[in-house]
Amino acid sequence: MAALPAFLKLKVDHKTVLCRDLNAYRALRDFLLNSGYSSVYETDRVGEAKTAMATFACLSSLTGERLAVVLGMSAPEEVSHAQAPFAYGFAGKPQKDAQTYMQHLALRTTDIDKLKAYLESKGAEFLTPIYKDKDSFGPLLQSFTRELFDDEWFFIEFVQRDYDADKVGAGGTQFVQNTVKSLYVSKQEEFREWEKTGKKRKFLDGVPEKERTNLLRDILVNTMALL
Numbered sequence: 642m643a644a645l646p647a648f649l650k651l652k653v654d655h656k657t658v659l660c661r662d663l664n665a666y667r668a669l670r671d672f673l674l675n676s677g678y679s680s681v682y683e684t685d686r687v688g689e690a691k692t693a694m695a696t697f698a699c700l701s702s703l704t705g706e707r708l709a710v711v712l713g714m715s716a717p718e719e720v721s722h723a724q725a726p727f728a729y730g731f732a733g734k735p736q737k738d739a740q741t742y743m744q745h746l747a748l749r750t751t752d753i754d755k756l757k758a759y760l761e762s763k764g765a766e767f768l769t770p771i772y773k774d775k776d777s778f779g780p781l782l783q784s785f786t787r788e789l790f791d792d793e794w795f796f797i798e799f800v801q802r803d804y805d806a807d808k809v810g811a812g813g814t815q816f817v818q819n820t821v822k823s824l825y826v827s828k829q830e831e832f833r834e835w836e837k838t839g840k841k842r843k844f845l846d847g848v849p850e851k852e853r854t855n856l857l858r859d860i861l862v863n864t865m866a867l868l
């Protein structure tokens with residue numbers, strides 16, 4: 642296998658987990674706070690007029706692992722996309738007992754512009770542009786892919802942080818409000834489209850079939866041990 646370019650040597654930046662309801666959200670949050678994680682930020686409601694989500698982000702000082710815990714808030718006439726795994730199931734079946742769902746994996750690159758251009762040149766499709774924002778730790782660039790599978794709700798976030806992300810402490814609590822709101826709106830639009838048509842455009846739909854596995858392997862090759 643040819644050596645991967647530097648921008649494709651990806652590290653796990655964080656994982657985001659959806660919760661079925663307020664009980665699951667509070668239980669997971671309390672469990673993490675009692676397990677060596679400290680809060681990075683917490684936000685009550687970010688989204689659209691009808692639906693939204695609450696987020697709790699935390700960092701383990703022991704392992705450096707970052708986790709975000711999300712509670713989707715649906716309205717009587719509209720399901721939040723962050724409730725989709727619980728409202729519509731996953732892995733091809735209804736999931737009435739599932740309390741959590743891993744919604745996205747964020748992978749850190751050294752050059753998000755090059756990475757996105759490279760993946761798009763192969764036919765991969767992103768849901769969002771590259772958002773340029775700042776959190777407590779420093780400048781933060783993020784771009785989100787379309788979902789990977791028909792019967793799942795999983796996607797990848799690519800991140801570039803222009804500082805040594807493995808060497809920061811718990812930091813402050815600045816929150817990338819604009820990015821999270823923009824992402825929420827884009828995901829909700831994508832989800833409404835799926836509810837209407839039952840179809841979704843996936844991350845690798847535009848990549849020739851025989852190249853998909855290799856491309857996905859190149860993206861995940863350095864992260865498998867951590868999943």
Ligand SMILES: [Fe+2]
Pocket residue numbers: 655657709745747798
């Ligand atoms: Fe994320």
